[in-house]
Amino acid sequence: MDDTFALKYLVDKTYFNETVGGPILFYAGNEGAIEGFYENSGFITKTLAEELGAYVVFAEHRYYGTSIPPNGFEKENLKYLSVLQVMMDYVKLIEYVRKLNGLEEQPTILFGGSYGGMLAAWMRMKYPQHFQGAIASSAPILWFNGTINPSAYTDVASGVFKSMGGQECFDGLKYGFFDLVSVQFDKSKYAQVKEIFNLCDDLTSKDDVQDLISYVSDSLGSMAMVNYPYPTEFLNSLPAWPVKESCTELKKIPDINETDKEAGTPAQFKFNNIQKLQAAANLSYNYTGNLQCLNLTADQGGSLDGSGWEIQTCNEFPMPMGDDPSVSCFTWQNWNQDAFTQNCMTQYGMTPKYDWALDYFGGRNPALDFAKASNIVFSNGQLDPWHAGGITANITENTIALYIKDSAHHLDLREPNAADPVSVTEARAVEMAYVKKWVSHYKTRIASLSKYNAREEIGAKSQVSQQKSDF
Template sequence: MAENISPLFVLSLVFFILISLTSSSPSLSLPPRLWPPRFLGQFSRKPASSNRLRLQQYRYDVRYFEQPLDHFSFSAEAPTFRQRYLISSDHWAGPERMAPIFLYCGNEGDIEWFAQNTGFVWEIAPKFGAMVLFPEHRYYGESLPFGSRDEANKNSTTLKYLTAEQALADFAVLVTNLKRNLSAEACPVVLFGGSYGGMLAAWMRLKYPHIAVGALASSAPILQFEDIVPPETFYDLVSNDFKRESISCFNTIKESWDAIISEGLKENGLSQLTKTFHLCRELKSTQDLIDWLYSAYSFLAMVDYPYPSNFLMPLPGHPIREVCEKIDGASDGTSILERIFKGVSIYYNYTGDADCFELDDDPHGMDGWNWQACTEMVMPMSCSRGGSMFPPSEFNLSFFEEDCRKSFGVTPRPRWITTQFGGHDIKTTLKIFGSNIIFSNGLLDPWSGGSVLQNISDSIVALIAEEGAHHTDLRPATPEDPDWLVEQRATEIRLIEGWLSAYYEAKRLIFDM
């Protein structure tokens, strides 16, 4: 029997947010979307198809470290939890040579999934004689306080220890303890991270400069907060990715929203939409279908890699091009909605394994990423009028706050991240207080609009790839890698070499004193 495929749209930053949508047509309107796709939080669960994928296998040991549940309390009976981490010393040159430690800042998901999809770190470790360390982010994977996922995510009392600040402290305590036990206190640490992990890598370099000599922050939208960047940036970039492939494809998608609403208003309209999109269960509202499509288009923009990949779903190279070819290439007489279904099937069913599709992932689930979105990871998003293929929308903080209070009993703090890690003028903050950070971005990635895209100083560097997608540089090397990607990785290696050389020179001078 063919497998049902889940929509996988509990994505992001946690990343996000409440959107109130209104159609461009005065006669039709879309209801408010209180919980749109959380694109970073997508990684809090492995893709449903991951058991079918052939992943690169890297050698590592799985270990556990007893972490304080609250690093910022001094209670005598403070509870702890077991943090999972992956470690490989296969190529480590050892403490005698002050060989480096490459630490990947775990994201909002299973750490083994990130380890398997971060080939760059593994591939350059032999060159540097580096140890490789992948600590898991608290509340994700197997690093669960209170004994189980259900207990950890039970309510605001148990979830209150899930913050970026606590996670960074976990990384700092773990690597400090590890270095002490290995007599490797002099070994420099280089941080790596992609997406939310890239944000953590950049923030850790700022907060713990004595622990790490530098950070490679790939696709890290550290500017996606408050109004530092326009809230429509993300969805405008998604739209641009489709427009650059085909203006007719872009227009078909833009027209499809009214077609969906119009069909849904008809007698038996939801049943017809269920059939058109091959859904496993009767559609209850057009909004469920709209969310499903938003997710597909957004993910496709994130993973528009130039070669076949299986990061989120098994996909061909240049998947947006493939989607638009399906939409544009449908035979005469094919309806708009049938064209849309053919297109999104590239994302949801490229392998052809699915007979039907499930739309029942619950974005209101008490999972870790939704909690982070409702507390400190508040990233406003909206859709612009005219230039977007999505219906116009505006972020409504009041509605979002109300929904978070209903779901978790907490009120979001949209200004906390800028208070904690740097305010609106974060670039000045980085220039004055920061050093040795690479912000790498692919301009096809819709998250690039919230990242650092210009050099800030000689040591805080922005590497931009016009044809790059979501942390393309961190993915395993392939024979299909374009020249620009090979060159970008070579530049990153040279910069890391520079950090380490400066560190060793400083150590030599200290020893000579």
């Protein structure tokens, strides 16, 4: 592989106040093209940038978007898709941007959402000389073996569906998944299931049905993550409060009445529940109604890139995922570490490093491991399933946590909207106050250092003059 590659970054100087020396607001790009994160981070690019007169930089993560090394996806080169390489990319980039624009004495504040939030927090911990603070939104830095219950994501997501759609919605999803799983073993039902979901291709095997189950489960789980209070286009086109709307669609499917039950067959009951499941999930991937048929191999990530992320989860970020049937309305599936490891070895020739992130960055005991960290705000939304692996309690007075009621995945980084819950508006105010404090403290230190250096220089000249006068 070539020794160098082009790393894309975006610069926004719309509000930059060169006269007062505004700070740099640096977004640590994560698993996708950087434009998608820029377009969905208006709190940074507009609200904070205008308030602070800031110079805004959004950096693209290597192996995503257009920042892909030549032959980078060949197996022998996948080792270069590592978090340490990414962090050093961003260190070198901020050094370059500062020098190029004469901003060497301006503070740089990190931002990131989700995996980007993990990077923001870790870079503040590892490189405090380059980054003077970090807002780490929806950052699941504890989602690793030994620190997370594998069923945590679907446990939280199930709770969101129940709270917004009631027991009827919860039960409809649960029974729908149960019946869809049972169809795996009856090929005579495959054609009708294909019709219900409007699939592009025939179902021909249990594996095909499992692919459908996984697709539907991922669609509903993602919907819980981006359950925003207004219409968005982040992953797919979605209405306001999509979980609530999804449950509304599910409830439109009528139950089989008592007469139907007497005359019907068990298969009819299965299909009734599966129809409810389809109605709920359809909103996630076909809210506009423009989808001609459902292609199970299509990427569901929207602006996110699943291929690169799969490689990272097979290397440094194996995140345990499973279901607890006693809590979840999703399909029951245990976390199988052996099977996950075998798949990674087959696909990428990699053995997942299950303990690496916790060994290198810490997190098994956050209060101890992060006690020396400073100038970090960890924010997590109550509705976001990822909050289960995030920091939700203050570590120190300088490393704090915001647990935001009625908020989904990094909603606080999005542009303020009239539909935002009060809790999100209040959280943004806290984040802005901390950013201002970090900027002010750094500028004060720089000014003090400049005065000290000036005094040293004057003192040195005075000594030289005295020496000359002595001769």
